[in-house]
Amino acid sequence: MDQESWQKSEELIYEIEDSLDELLDSPELKELRSKIAELGRQLGERYSVGLNCIVDIMDWEKDQSLQLLNTGISTNDTGDTGRTWNSASFQKYVVNGEIQIVPHDHCPGCWGDWLFKSENTTCPECGIELGKECKILLDTDECPHCEKGKLSMNDTKCDQCGYSIDPKYVVWG
Structure with missing residues (x-):
């Protein structure tokens, strides 16, 4: 959306x-x-x-x-x-230059199911690739994985869950 x-x-x-x-x-x-x-x-x-x-x-x-x-x-x-x-946890993305907001487990381009984007970097339904046509938009210091911890451009590892952001998959806003 x-x-x-x-x-x-x-x-x-x-x-x-x-x-x-x-x-x-x-x-x-x-x-x-x-x-x-x-x-x-x-x-x-x-x-x-x-x-x-x-x-x-x-x-x-x-x-x-x-x-x-x-x-x-x-x-x-x-x-x-x-x-x-089964309340959705929403994530912001930049897809081909436009901000899209969808539940974490969906593709921001086609809205299809797309689980574990950091491991499966290509949407199985429409083929867009994380890090190319699609990037996670981080406009707060909140961890996109656990939503409890903090991370930043300088410290890309969450202080709560240990999840590390791969800089090629994100854009900071």
Whole structure:
């Protein structure tokens, strides 16, 4: 998603996440959680039951969607329910000169799945390469790996997790 679209929507995305959390944990959904738990118990240990609330965006020009949030209710192996969260952690990139913001595990060019970019430096779906057409934009001193530690142009190793930034894959902003 381009930077302008991200800036317009970031706050609302997190508000939607909070609202879904409140709804899924609310007394009004107690009966629904109970039915999901019962279905899980009836199916037994082999299966898990899940109810997911997904927030995604669709780019009609690219004919591509990007999942921003996935949260819900799920059963464990005994049929008891618990909450599930798969909130996206977002990263900024510069792709062919334009800033794009997407979840860490997606390609900023085509929005396809792209895991472990520092090890798999070519997007498996569209072929753009990290360090060439695509670079991670670091405009804070926050570690892009753990999001807790600090690093800089002079000290490219995170002080918390030890992750080291390869300078050929980043651009500092």
